[in-house]
Structures are given as structure tokens and as C-alpha cells.
Amino acid sequence: MNDNSLYKYILMLGDNAMILGHRLSELCGHGPSLETDIALTNISLDLFGQVRNYFQYAAEIKGADFDEDKIAFMRLEHDYRNTLLVEQKNTDFAFVIARQYFFDAYHILLLNELINSKNEQIAAIAAKSIKEVKYHRRFSSEWVKRLGDGTDVSREKMQNAVNYLFPYLNELTEETELEKEMKENGIGADLNKIRKIYFENIKALLTEATLKIPENIFSHSGGKKGVHSEHMGYILSNLQYMQRAYPNMTW
Amino acid sequence: MVIDKKIEDLLTDISDPEIPVLSIMDMGIVRDIEMDGNNVLIKITPTYSGCPAMDTIAMEIKIKLEQAGYKATVKNILSPAWTTDWITERGRRALEKYGIASPLEASLDKRALLDGERIVACPQCNSTNTKMVSQFGSTACKALFKCEDCYEPFDYFKCL
Helix, strand or coil: CCHHHHHHHHHHHHHHHHHHHHHHHCCCCCCCCHHHHHHHHHHHHHHHHHHHHHHHHHHHHHCCCCCHHHHHHCCCHHHCCCCHHHHCCCCCHHHHHHHHHHHHHHHHHHHHHHCCCCCHHHHHHHHHHHHHHHHHHHHHHHHHHHHHCCCHHHHHHHHHHHHHHHHHCHHHHCCCHHHHHHHHCCCCCCHHHHHHHHHHHHHHHHHHCCCCCCCCCCCCCCHHHCCCCCHHHHHHHHHCHHHHHCCCCCC | CCCCHHHHHHHHCCEECCEEEEEHHHHCCEEEEEEECCEEEEEECCCCCCCCCHHHHHHHHHHHHHHCCCEEEEEECCCCCCCHHHCCHHHHHHHHHHCEECCCCHHHHHHHHHCCCCCCCCCCCCCCCEEEEECCCCCCCEEEEEECCCCCEEEEECCC
16 A cells, blocks of 8 residues: 555545535525524534544645645545535435435444544544534434424425435445555455445434335445536535635635 | 643633633643743644634644743644543533533433433523523534523533
């Protein structure tokens, strides 16, 4: 394993948190109630804190010319390695909650593996992050239950969101070459180990929320290899605007 | 951690800008201090990963120590991860006096936040007839509660 693989793997871990954090930040001031608005932006803030930890470390590996902002803002679309799930739109509150829960449920299992990484910095970031992510999952899973087992309208909206997002879940635990390499070096998570329990956990919660579990579904993937959905370009044009318009600007 | 008394006094003067009554020493975020003559290396750890106060705190440490004639370097460390158990007794009292309920022990915290058990005491009237309004409050480290006896809303410092 060389430093470049490690660098790419850290970016992959950070990109999921960054793009989901950005999606949640779009809701600032637009949540359905004050409490949910504050909760979603708090989660966004946690995710951005985690991203900074990953990217600061990645910049350290890369050397003198790199810093966290450059990594966050100056890459082209195909250099971002986040999964397709996290770039999906904030269609309505049910979508936001479903996307969040599907990610949180995966995120906890992933971090739980990374705590044992041979790489001390990754292990430290994971140990720090998992405490926060437990609060995220608590929030999102409670809402899945409340909306699923709620009124006819809330159940229908939640079911639509689940049906729409379910095809994006396989990608989370689909092992790429890079992830395989990192796993074999004792640094990365073993996604094959996570997969079964991930889907078991999700199915248990959806059942508790009186929701139907989609079957025989097509599976989307590509984000981890840099092939993104149409949403990604819009996200980046918004996210990168300042750095593209005024290169190297700082606060 | 053996702390130089002078440095400790200087650091006790610095507080989290979001909770001005709580000094960074009582908050437990100062993890280590190394001294080499006039050079001081201070290691701090964030409460939450995204805590926006960390940069301000690092800057204040540098200014404070420089004014006292030291040359300070501040290093951010992540491991071991900060826990609310590191808030000192004095810190907990300061929180309560300021109107923020201090963190319960982990298992009780879960019962309060997850099962809605009425065990968080209102910092105003001390009643435990309190209700959680939101798991996320004005900052990442707090949840929002309401007292149903004195009707005051208040923050609860979540267990981490």
C-alpha cells in the first residue's frame, strides 16, 4: 500500500460526510419546525467537523501544497468518492429522514470497524465521530418510526421515500478495489462484514415503522468510483462557487 | 498531567465563548501541557468534532500566554475522545448556576433522551417534572428541555 491509496481512502470517508453535510445545510432555515431545523443543521455541523478531521489528515499526507479547503473545494466531480445516496435531493422531509437514517445506520457500523484500524489517526477520528453519530441515528430512526407509523399521509410519504432510496443502499457496502486494498492492510473497514447486519437493522426498523420493505430492486452505484448522479454537478457548482470565482480566497 | 500553577491560573481565565461561565480547565478540554523554559505546548481536544469554538479558544490561549511572557503553541488532539465525564465538579456547579442542566450518568442520559423519563432536574426550580423538547439544542452539545412546574425552557448538556 502506498500513501496515495491511503490519501484516496481518507477522501472517500470524508466525501460522504461532506456531501451529506452540505445537503443538510441547505435546509438551514427551511426545516418543517424549529426543532427539526436545528437538529438537522446540528447534524450537518457534526459531519463537517468530521470532514475537517479527515481532510486535515489527508492534507498532511499529501504535503506542503495541500490544505483542507483545497481538498474540499478544488476537486473535479469525478474526484469525489461519495456514494450516490448522500447526493440525493431534499425532496421532502420524509426523504431527508429516510436518507439520513439509511446513512446513519451504515455510518455507525462503518465507524465501529474503523475504531480498530491500524492507522491511529483514522481510529481516533472514528472513535470521536461514533459518539456523535449515535445521536444522529437516534434522531433519524425515531422520525422514521413516527412518520411510518403515523397518519395515512405521513406513511405514504415515508414509504415513497424508502422506495425511492432503497436502490442506493447496496453501494454503501459494495467493496471497491481501493476498499479491498485498505481492508487487507488492516486500515479500512470490512464492508462484507457490515452488509448483512446493515440490512437486518434496516429491515427491523422499517418493520417496526409499519413500512413495507422493497423487494427485487435494481441497484444504483458509481459514486465511489467517481461516476455521480446529475445532482452532484449542481451541488458542486454551489459548494465551489467562491473558490472558483476567487481562487485561493480565505476568510 | 502536572500543571504549572501560573499556567493553570491563566488558562482558568479562558472560557468557552458559547458557555462563558465554564473555563476550559473545568471543561476538561486541556489534555496536556509541556513546558520548556518559556515555550509552552498546550494540547486541547474538541468537545464535538464540529465545535466552532475551538479556533477561538486556541487563539485566546495564545494571546493570554503571550501577554504573560510565554510563547505558546496549541495542538489539537483527537484521542482519547472527549467525554462529559471530564467536566469537573466546579464546572458542573457553574453550568447549573448558569441555567444549563449538567450531564447525567450515561445510562440515565439514555433514559432521559430516549424514553422520555422525567429525571433531568430543572436548573431554575430543581423539579424533575421536565420534558424533552428536542434532542438537539442551541449548540451541538445540548438538548432542549422544558420544566412543567416553573415553565422555564432550559438546555441540558448531553452526555458524550
